[in-house]
Amino acid sequence: MLRDAADALEAAYDVIVAGAGTGGCVVAGRLAAAGLSVLLVEAGPPDTADPAIADAGAWVGLLGGPCDWGYAYAPAPEVAGRAIAIPRGRVLGGSSSINAMLWNRGHPSDYDGWAAAGATGWDFASVLPYFRRAEDWEGGETPLRGAGGPLRIETSHDPHPVARALLAAAAERGMPVLADANGPDNAGAALANLNKRGARRWSVVDGYIRPLAGDPKLTILTGATVLGLLVSGSVCSGLRLGLERGIAEVRARREVVLTLGAIGTPALLMRSGIGAPADLARLGIAPRHALPGVGQNLQDHPLLMGINFSARAPLGPVRDNGGGAQLNWRSRPGLRAPDLHAFVVQGPHAGPEIAATADLSGPVFAVSPGLMGSTSVGSLRLESAESDGPITLRPNFLAEPADRAALAGAVDTILDLADTAAFRDLGAVPLTPARRLGRSEADAFVARACSTFFHTCGTCAMGTGPAAVVDPALNLHGVAGLRVADASVIPTIPTGNTQAAVVMIAERAADLIRNAAG
Known part of the structure; x- marks a missing residue:
């Protein structure tokens, strides 16, 4: 009660x-x-x-x-x-x-x-x-999957055009398209599993x-x-x-x-x-x-907010959770599991530092990558004994050179999608970044775009x-x-x-x- x-x-x-x-x-x-x-x-x-x-x-x-x-x-x-x-x-x-x-x-x-x-x-x-x-x-x-349990899990019943484009683009780039993101292997593109029932959060x-x-x-x-x-x-x-x-x-x-x-x-x-x-x-x-x-x-998992594309025409209202599709891949051969992940955003996705570098109004969408295999480790520090006192949280994002290199490479992978027929059908033009970046430019972009998956x-x-x-x-x-x-x-x-x-x-x-x- x-x-x-x-x-x-x-x-x-x-x-x-x-x-x-x-x-x-x-x-x-x-x-x-x-x-x-x-x-x-x-x-x-x-x-x-x-x-x-x-x-x-x-x-x-x-x-x-x-x-x-x-x-x-x-x-x-x-x-x-x-x-x-x-x-x-x-x-x-x-x-x-x-x-x-x-x-x-x-x-x-x-x-x-x-x-x-x-x-x-x-x-x-x-x-x-x-x-x-x-x-x-x-x-x-x-x-591998349960039915009848407490948590309803669905994929989109009518995926947004950007979600459909990610699946098609991944296939065009030779990546697997998975029937289930929680299947035997998670490498590839898939419709996202969401805790929802129709349009309602579950x-x-x-x-x-x-x-x-x-x-x-x-x-x-x-x-x-x-x-x-x-x-x-x-x-x-x-x-x-x-x-x-x-x-x-x-x-x-x-x-x-x-x-x-x-x-x-x-x-x-x-x-x-x-x-x-x-x-x-x-x-x-x-x-x-x-x-x-x-x-x-x-x-935590570092996320890059800031790889945005303009579209030829409006893409319609927000569906599902504002995303709907995802992509997992390895930053280099030999890894036990995919260490990079990206999801679509049915609109712009950028922090103020990146948003200030381009016009993100009008029909814009994003594909946002992050590092699921991050190796940087941080700490939590209390600054007061009071129950409502301040806490200093340091995830040490990008402290490890391998993490920075993997994310810089992820930027190129997402920009590669613009060269697929699926993205060309949307009229996709890269906005942030507007072109491929040199290594020092990519490092600076990653530092300014880095956010969190809230994990x-x-x-x-x-x-x-x-x-x-x-x-x-x-x-x-x-x-x-x-x-x-x-x-x-x-x-x-x-x-x-x-x-x-x-x-x-x-x-x-x-x-x-x-x-x-x-």
Whole structure:
């Protein structure tokens, strides 16, 4: 049942889930359906607060608004001294309620890499059942896809002309055209898998929470800030919450699950005295438990906003999520998985630095590439012990020369599309950049165009080594009664959008919690 923050809370619940984003809604919904009493806590409002949330084509207008935490990556010389906005959902459903709805698992070998790095039991064969369990794939059940699950997944039923052109252009360039972007291999062009039902977004709230409306086992508390963990010795027993009426404490009879995301979860741990002792001492926080990996290993996928084309004539209204098709390819032979990804945009796509270099009015579209095999790793740093204090986020985009070289090559690959019959049929003329670039020019363009896919992860990495924060059962190392089930536990970023990986993690977390509860 949905409770307002002004309502009285029960003293204890079987499980408390902190953060009602992608991971939190999955965990809470599955556990409540299994008969455990669950409190799901969210700082933001219900997802009905803005009608645009339900509109699959309106998500861009949600970024930077009241349902967005408003984070940004710190300026860095590698990205021409710019801060880069990193939208994160501050609303029931979290980023699942404001994102572009893409459902990409990445390459199967990504998860084999997790297992090899110490996340035992998280190889692809082991996690595939959890991907399939979540899915209601429009194509029906297959050995790789699920049907009848909570999350509706569709491709465009009437692709936009730009989406159709990308598929045709890829075929003309000798690249595979895939029947399913989440098939056995993701190299090639495909219609995008989207979490939508027709023109409506289908978020984790739709899939996992709304079917439990009125169920007394599920209490959802919106407008509540998680101020800290209740820890005694080496046991976590609950949360301290900031409500409109004051501060409250609530206890978990079985365990607390952190699903505040790759920014919120490590920040809460550090503010609760769990992290690197030197970092905690710098902020005047009394150390409770030393875990030096908290806030480290930050990873994201760099995206280039800025490869725009003019078209001969208007291309029609926005369809689907404003895109609809994608392309994966390898920057060089011999790579285990495609490391480059591009998607179409049914209009201009550029930050202010690139937009200032050309007229992007009129019929314009974009094909935006990014690096899914990025190797640069950054960190999260608290600047205050206060719950609303500033956080410095450094992804170290383009810090590795190989990352810069791969993205510079991606610019040429996208410009090659202009020489295909499919793009000539649209009257496509490159605008930004307007021509092929020399190496130094390409490096400068990449630095000015670099943005993010909004795939922040890795800051409480799963594993067994000294830098690991959670074990392969998602338990926090050294603290009983506390689990993490969000993007922060990802040890190495997959070569795809992270939403599907987070849902899979949360599905498995629910199983682990149920099994522990007997």
